[in-house]
Structure formats: C-alpha cells, structure tokens
Amino acid sequence: MKQANIIVIGGGLAGLMTTIKIAEAGQKVQLFAMQPVRRSHSVCAQGGINAAINLKGEGDSIWTHFDDTVYGGDFLANQPLVKRMCEAAPDIVELTARMGVMYNRTPEGNLDFRRFGGTKFHRTAFAGTTTGQQLVYALDEQVRRHEAEGLVTKFEGWELLSPVIHNGACRGITAMNLNTMEVRAFPADAVVAATGGIGAIFGLSTNSLVNTGSAASALYQAGAVYANPEFVQVHPTAMPGEDKLRLISESARGEGGRVWVPRDGRPWYFLEDWYPAYGNLVPRDIASRAIFKVVHELGLGVDGGEVVYMDISHLNPRDIDRNLYGIAEIYERFSGDDPRKVPMRVFPAVHYNMGGLWVDDSMATNVPGLFAAGEAEYQHHGANRLGANSLVSCIFDGMVAGPAAVAYAEGLQKRSGEISSGIFEAEANLQRDINADILNTGGTENPFDLFREMGDLMRKNVTVIRKNDDLKKTDEKLAEMLERCGRLNVVDKSPVANTSLVFARELKNMLILARAITVGALMRDESRGAHYKPEYPMRDDAGWLKTTRASFTPDGPEISYEPVDVSLIVPRERHYDVD
C-alpha cells in the first residue's frame, strides 16, 4: 500500500462515512468542516432511515424499496445506482446500530420501523425524531476513534475556498480558517466534497444556515459539472418563521398525523380525499403542490394565510413522546403551543437538493481526483427524494466515495507532494487577493440585504410553481445581483472571526449556483417530480427523460443533457390516488 493523503470536505454523514472508510483502509485523511462536525446539518434529519429489512412481515423487499425510490423520483435517477443503494441500506442500518445508535425497539428488542411517504411498507428505522443527530454522533465517535489512532486530522472551523487544479486534475484545496482568517493551500492526492445542501440560496428554508452551497459552487466554477440543478425539494410541512422554516418531520404523518384545513366549518383532509391510496403519505412534491392548490387556488389557507394544519393531537400522548418527541419539543418551544393538544400550523419550505455535483458510479466528478458524496452530489433521488432516503444515500455515498478515493490516490503516478509548491502558493495568493479586494472595495451594497433579495426572488419564482416568464426575469435579476455583488460594503475589517467577509464570499457563490438552478428550470419544459410548470403540466419522457448538466461560464451556466439509465424499470405514469 502506498501512503496517500486524502482530503474530505464536510463533516456531515457523507463526509464522516467517507472519512471512516478511508481510515479503515489505512490511509490518512484530513477532514475539513466549517464547524465542529458534531454540529453538521445532518443532525437536523428527524424522521428516520429507510431499509427494506422487512421486520414487520409485510413482504417488503430491496426491489420494492428500489422501485418506490425510482418511481418517487419520477424516473430521473440512474437506476443501477439506486438499486445498489437500496441493497446496501439494511447493512447501513445494522452497522449504525452496532455503532450504538439508540434506535427505537420492538418489545422483542429488534429494530422498530415506521411508515414514511411514497411507500406502503414500514421501512423506516428511527431514533425518536432525532435520527440524523444520533447517526452523526455515532459516526463522529468512530471518526474520533480513528483520530485518536492518528489516521484522521480534523480541520474544524475551516471553509473550502477553491480546489487546486493542476494539469486538469484536482491536487488539493485552498481553505480559510474562520477564526484567524488564515488562507492556506493543502495538497492532496484525492479530494472528496461532502459539502451538503443549498437551502440558503432560497433565503429561508428548513436547512441550517451553513447550507449555502458555497463550496459546491466553488467546485462548479473550477470546472466540475453540476447535474440537475433545477430539482430542489420543497417539503410540505415546516413552521413559518422569520429566521428559519423549521421542519415538522414526515414521520408525524407516518405515525398517523393528518393534514387538513377548515372548509365549511369542518376539517377537510384534502390529501386523504385526493389521494386515497396513500393519503397523508404521498411523496413530498405531491403534498407540497396540493397544499399550494388548497391555499393559493382554493383560498382555503387557515385564517386566510399561508398555513395548513398538521394534526397529531388525536394520537396517544405516550406514543407522541416515544416516537415523535423531538418535533413536539421543537414545535412547542418555537410556537408556544403543545401539538399534543392543538394542530400544528405549517406550510411548505425548501428542504433538499436532489441535484448536485455530477458524479459517475464511483462518485467521481468529471475532474480527476475530485469526488462528491451526500447531498452535494445528484445520483440517487431523481426528480424527487422520498423521505428517509437521504440518510441512506449520505452514508452509502461515503461507503463508495471513500474506497474510490483511496483507489485513485494509490494509483497516482505522481504524489501531490512531488508537485511544485508554487502551484499551491499561487492559488492561495489568488484567494488572499479576493479577500483583500472584498475588504478594500468600499462599495455600497449591503451583503445581508442582497442576500435577502436573492432569497425572496428564488422562493417566489423557483420553488413549487415555475413559469418561464418569471424564470427568465429571475435569471436576469440574478445576473444583475452578481454584478452588484462586486460592489459590496463589508463593514467589518477585523482579522479575527470576520463572519461578514466569509458571508460576502459565500454570497457570490450562492448567486452563481442560483443561476444554474434557475436556468436549468427555465430550459426544462415539462413537469417532473419537484419541477412543476403549469405551462407544461405533464412529464415528457420523449423530450426530457435526461439529466441536466450545467457547466460554469462567466456569462452563466452552459446546459447540456445526457440520457438517464432506465435499464431496470420501464418508466410508467406516476400517480398516488390509486394503487
């Protein structure tokens, strides 16, 4: 075995699993994360993790999990990869149970499973409603063990600025220490980007504030292809708020929660009415559109506002405490109301990025030496992700990307250490100059106002309902904002923990990725999964059963397409009203 040096960027589930796999192969990892990895956004995943272990004797199978996922994703995912993920899911759940995840148990002491959207089976293992948190902690503990053994070095509080590309291959990164503002280049034989989601591009979302997509955007700008940018999931049930739209997990419906609005003085359970076969457990794209229809077309929002009820008040409080405690706690704390007694007030919110960095079946991007894993890549969820599939895909990706990065690094003819240090220093200097420019520009644009403008625009025009006129105007406006972004007024000049400087850099990257999302949506003239255009209300397999590939140019994204691998399941019409 040749000693290699591999960099992982991101400390969520995908980054942690990648790190564990590389360390397990005996190679050294440098793990970069913007914050202590235990605080990564994966902790916000609530409801559970899917695996067709069939412990309820319902006849669930790997194939059914695979079929539900492909069908739920409206046939946009490359099928062999989805199948491989579903095959690995039972092992992933069992592995994490061995690591100590406090999964809920049956009376016999086996893993308990509950229902989630887009399936008829009890397939979701869960630890209360803090499953993501418990998984992050378990993986964090394993990484700490490898760290204690000297295989892992953590760089917590560092943010990726750029990849170092030499002769077309990724040879390392530049990163900034968010406390000291030091900019440094780090050579590596392979780099894995597990940089997470992009919710902040929409201003308000269910995501943590760190989910800016800035790192993925930096890689895209350096030549990595970005796939299916237009596919952004809007979750049907989140608490409205000024700082964040707090998620109320789909598991609330999996445990029997019902969505309704008052109509003629009585509750109208519109999802059960419209979709009798799946009821409240229709996939998220369907539920979000139904809520938009009820609120915006029928004018039936609660108190005339953008609100519907998510009701668990009829459930046994003991069951709520055992199975849904985490969301009951969040709702009560932030709204002041007890969901055991009154229905929760919710509305759809941007939640998950099905799109992401283009990767092949070994999680390699088009840039040699650069891999991607987790929400940062695009492979598994097609046009719409099923609930409780994200935790599987994040961990699964790490299991693929880690060994793939090791194989690539070990096979390299020339180690990163043999490359002239001037290459790295040049890139670091370039990044230092960008910082200096931002601090010295003396512009007039307030970065926080510009951020709000971007978010408002994206939420209004590029979420549940998309119209070509609006999308076109949105892209023009984004281009104009990008130009304004070159004239920022960053008040803070401090060399210590300058969060304003960091934010200014992220803002530009967000705007660039926002253009890819918007242009991808503008060009796709059909409706598929989360992407819905009233002007083109049907899925169009003849014209659009293809993956979007966005390449960065300074004038905006350059879009091309490639076929989707549908070799295992013939695409069929998607409906959830009847079986």
Next chain:
Amino acid sequence: MREFVMSDNFTIKIRRQDGPDAKPYWQEFEVNFRPGMNVVIALQDIRRDPVTIDGVKADPVVWECSCLEEVCGSCAMVINGRARQACSALIEDLDRPVTLEPLAKFPVVRDLMVDRSSLFENFARVRAWIPIDGTYPMGPGPQVSQEEQEAAYPLARCITCGCCLAACPQVNNNSSFMGAAVLNQATLLNSYPTGRMNRAARLDVVRGDGGLAGCGNAQNCERVCPKSIPLVSSIARLNREALLDAVKRWLGK
C-alpha cells in the same frame, strides 16, 4: 414585564471582545421587535447595520449559530445571566433590556463566539465510542430492550452546547473537571450492550483526574440543560458503576 406590541423597540446589551486577548467592553443596540423574534434574529438585525444606541458605528457582532432549532448546539451564550441557546430564546419571554455575554468557562474567540474544542477533546479522553470490528456487514448487532432504549435515548440527545459546563461551579480555572456533558457520554456508552464491553477503560478515566471526583453535586447542569437531560442521575449512575467496578477489581473478581 409589560406586554409587547408591534413596532416596540428594545435594547440589547452585548459584552464584546475584539479578539482572544482583547479587553471586553459593553455596547448597547436598539432593535425593532417582531412577534416570534428570537435572539438570533435580533443579532441578525444588528449585523445588517451595526450602529449603537448612541449612534456610533460599530463592527458587526460575531456569534455562532447554525440549525436554529436547538439540535446543533452552536448558539449557546449567556442570555440575561443564564446559559442557553440563542435560537430558542424568544424576546417576548425575556426581561428587557436583554443582555448577551459569551458562554462562560470557554475561551472567547470574538464577541459571543467561544472555543469549545476542550469538550470534544474530553470526549476522546473518556473513549466515547464503540470500537466496532469494522464497517463491513456483520449482522444486526445487539438486541436492546425498549426499557434500555427509553432510558438511554434521553442521554443521547446531548447537543454539546456546553451550557452545563458554563453553569457548573466546579468548572473553573483551578480545576480540571470535565463537566457533566462529558461524564454523561461515558454513562451513555456504558449503557449500550456493545459499549458496555469497554466500560472498564472509561471508568478508569472518570475515576482519574478531572473525572467524577470533581463533581460537587450543585446540580446546575441539569437546571440549564436545554434538552432536559437527567444529568444528575446520569452522573450518579456512573459513580455507582465506577465504585462497584473498583470494589470488584479490589476483590480480584
């Protein structure tokens, strides 16, 4: 405390510090109240246009936050004298003026941002992990009774915010006490069927320097814990385990 109405303004007093070695100072800002507003939103307002109550331009206030739903543990600070999360501190529930200080007991990086890396280092000291054989498929792992799961799950909800250390009189410059969050990790890992196999190694650590002996049973930890973790009984359980284990070893069993 009077009722709030829209368009009311209120004052926030912030203890600021420009860097790790700089001298702290206080600044006051006026913020416009909105219903549902929390301390994070107020800080975001100040950051947008940082001008003090006396009309003096200031640097934006620096603080940490991420998930905004009390599960990441980032935004812990001292609010009106109490260590808690800024995201769940609703302005309408707070006495005004609102005072913000960095989380006590941890070195300040800048303003309300502190360095809590010692917490994670102590997790490593107590070997807060299960040494699994590998990540390859090896079957379903241990069965766990509902009773065990329901007892252990609350301990597993610790968000490493550090509030329990900030509020603990035994955590100070003259002591090496690791604090409740760290000891609780040892209790938690010791309670899992496979974690139990390495119990002795963890108990050795918590019997040593900075461990159980440092706890003065003030019970502040449990009072400030945002996740209502039963830290007092968690530490008591670890204490019992450590004692029993020591006796057994002394008897040569």
